[in-house]
Amino acid sequence: MNILIVDDDRTNLFIMAAIVRRLDDVEPVSMESPLDAVEWLRGNEPDLILLDQMMPDMDGMELLRHIRDDGRLDNVPVVMVTANTAVDIRVRALDEGCNDFLTKPVVVPEVQARLRNLLALRQSRALLRDRAALLADEVERVTAVLQRQGEELVKRLSRASEYRDPETGAHIERMALYSRLIAEAAGCGAAYAQELMKAAPMHDIGKIGIPDMILLKPGRLTPEEMTVMRQHAAMGHRILANSDIPLLRLAAEIALSHHEKFDGSGYPNGVAGTGIPLSGRIVAIADVFDALTSTRPYKRSWTLEEARAYLVQNRGRHFDPSLLDAFLSRWDEVCRIHHENADELAHPVPLDV
Incomplete structure (x- = not known):
């Protein structure tokens, strides 16, 4: 699994990437520029996104809206990293589709625990989606078999009536x-x-x-x-x-x-x-x-x-x-x-x- 980290501060970016690497089977994708992140997201789908709230060119809230407007990324968990503890900021972020918050300075065990939980939820949803797709395919296959059997039965009964x-x-x-x-x-x-x-x-x-x-x-x-x-x-x-x-x-x-x-x-x-x-x-x-x-x-x-x-x-x-x-x-x-x-x-x- 991979986590996209977007932060204009190189030190913060380095620290968050190091924390992510301590998780099992997870790789960080680090971006200093939110505009570069937008370009990268056009052709990629991460399993989780970490956003800094305060960034030049495009702040975390605007980037969050861009992510949620993309139908492919609708179910990707997004965590906002911010030093601002104002309630109205958090409420607005939640309304825009943010899933969780991390408050600066971050506490490493807390970050790891939150990321593990969100990644586990992401994985579970992916499994459910795959299982639903498999079930849909199976239903379609069985329906097609019944349809062919019905058509064959009709042909055979029609042939019998011809005699x-x-x-x-x-x-x-x-x-x-x-x-x-x-x-x-x-x-x-x-x-x-x-x-x-x-x-x-x-x-x-x-x-x-x-x-x-x-x-x-x-x-x-x-x-x-x-x-x-x-x-x-x-x-x-x-x-x-x-x-x-x-x-x-x-x-x-x-x-x-x-x-x-x-x-x-x-x-x-x-x-x-x-x-x-x-x-x-x-x-x-x-x-x-x-x-x-x-x-x-x-x-x-x-x-x-x-x-x-x-x-x-x-x-x-x-x-x-x-x-x-x-x-x-x-x-x-x-x-x-x-x-x-x-x-x-x-x-x-x-x-x-």
């Missing part, structure tokens, strides 16, 4: 990209948009609980079958809800709310307007748009313009008007996502049975 759902993996990729695009265009922030893109693929995870005879039926569902199919929203929420992983909680919110409609005619709870979570309102647009522009065993794919017209027609009924406007404002990017993530053509391969 049961006739919708392709390309659909999941596209609607996730559309969801991020809408969030960005609506000014939700890059971090939220990124999380939404990661969680959106889980929107239909509840379909793993729907019987094959309904889920894989090529034709139109009967009213009774549609009632069963609509249960997938609540099922998906039950699968994902109450997780300690924020990404899964967001996915649970999407699973439950992405079939709600802005006018309240959706399912499973008939929620309307902004009562529908933002994530659900965004994914509703992305999911419907991509479903319309994708080929299914029971329907042809719509053109992008046909799908756009449908969205506009249902603005304020099915879809949040402001979010839909945000989606359409990025139409060139919508078209790019659609073309760059097209479904792969399936070529059936005959198998020997």
